[in-house]
Amino acid sequence: MTKVNVIGAGAFGTALAITAKKAGNDVLLWTRHRDHADAINSEKGNSKYLDNVSLTPGVEATSELARAGNANILLLAVPAQHVREILAQLKPWLAPETVLVMCAKGIEQDSGLLMSEVMAEIAPTNPIAILSGPNFAREIALGLPTATTLACRDREIGEDIVKAIGLPAFRPYLTDDVIGAQVGGAVKNVLAIACGVVSGGKLGENARAALITRGMAEILRLGEKLGARAETLMGLSGLGDVVLSCSSPASRNFSLGAALGQGDILGEILQQRIAVTEGVYTASAICRLAEKFNIEMPICFAVNEILNGGVAVSNAVEELLARPFRDERLAGF
Known part of the structure; x- marks a missing residue:
């Protein structure tokens, strides 16, 4: 079973965790705050950001980066301006082969760098990919039909990501144009x-x-x-x-x-x-x-x-x- 952990328990991160679990993966959902993780686990949902949506059974939330960083694939769903900080905190727990998939959409305000460039600075040995498309979190979480772009320069790694998270109603289209x-x-x-x-x-x-x-x-x-x-x-x-x-x-x-x-x-x-x-x-x-x-x-x-x-x-x-x-x-x- 592939370990697909999600960093960031906002609406989009929660929707991705639900989807990754539906696809048959072992999934952890990381949030910065322990009380938020506890609330998600107790209510089996994330009412703070995605009300009236239940988690797929088996999704667990954690506030421990050491646990969240232990994965085959990490879906990074924190806001773009926090990517550098969170990834730097994650780095000690990352294996060199862990694939980092950026799910935030933005350009770093201070440096003007794209998220892929920030990732390459902080974790230069890790394979990277980009997930981006017309994707409202609630519709993904509810299993409504969704298509998205999955960009990865290494086609074999990209295909592995698509196989891991793709579903009939969640359709990643592969490209190498990061x-x-x-x-x-x-x-x-x-x-x-x-x-x-x-x-x-x-x-x-x-x-x-x-x-x-x-x-x-x-x-x-x-x-x-x-x-x-x-x-x-x-x-x-x-x-x-x-x-x-x-x-x-x-x-x-x-x-x-x-x-x-x-x-x-x-x-x-x-x-x-x-x-x-x-x-x-x-x-x-x-x-x-x-x-x-x-x-x-x-x-x-x-x-x-x-x-x-x-x-x-x-x-x-x-x-x-x-x-x-x-x-x-x-x-x-």
């Missing part, structure tokens, strides 16, 4: 905030469709500079994730943007949330990368101005609408 699988997921968080602003500000469905389309152009520009393949960015971990997150209030990033569009204050929105909204922290890192590579990413810049620049939503929208008219062939993907 960069592409990360760029789409990171940028879509910021685009989802923008689409939420449009929804909350009642700017219309035409505007949201335009943001999704032009947002894909921004993803493809950044992906090209970082070495991603366009086919990956137009797949599940890019376009698929954009469509989901930019269209549904169930997306944390979309709902945050909607609250901003309605006039709520960012700090107050974040205080009311127990789960991390990744786009808030990734926006500034994306904009620094865009400046570094001289890439036009006006939507991401507008969102960053709202989040981190003190610019009012109405002013950011006006700036976008005041941009010069372009030939679509020149402004395309």
Whole structure:
């Protein structure tokens, strides 16, 4: 039996633990806090992050990294900005052959590094993979049909991961484009905030469709500079994730943007949330990368101005609408 442990007992980590156990693996779910682990084990669920969903029998929660690190495959489902810290704490307990699968979507705010680059810095001898796609945690946990991208440069290891966690209703599609699988997921968080602003500000469905389309152009520009393949960015971990997150209030990033569009204050929105909204922290890192590579990413810049620049939503929208008219062939993907 394959040991597939999950690091991070938020909604997505819990859903992955449920799925990995359904697939026939030995599964431990790690949370930072012992009282949270005890609550999960006693209630056979995770009411804090994923209410009214039962764990697959046999899933156990723990707060001990030494136990959680003992695995064939580790699914890392902690927020992107905490990956470095948690992985450094895990490192003493990792075997060199343990496969690390990144399930967070973001770019490290301080360094501008992709999650694969952070992983390579902390655990350079461990094989790595990326899991990313249009994947709402609750639907995965309930066994609703889901497809996702599994990116791994070593095809044999990638196939082993797919065999370990794949189910008829949870379908990983394998690629070796590790960069592409990360760029789409990171940028879509910021685009989802923008689409939420449009929804909350009642700017219309035409505007949201335009943001999704032009947002894909921004993803493809950044992906090209970082070495991603366009086919990956137009797949599940890019376009698929954009469509989901930019269209549904169930997306944390979309709902945050909607609250901003309605006039709520960012700090107050974040205080009311127990789960991390990744786009808030990734926006500034994306904009620094865009400046570094001289890439036009006006939507991401507008969102960053709202989040981190003190610019009012109405002013950011006006700036976008005041941009010069372009030939679509020149402004395309």
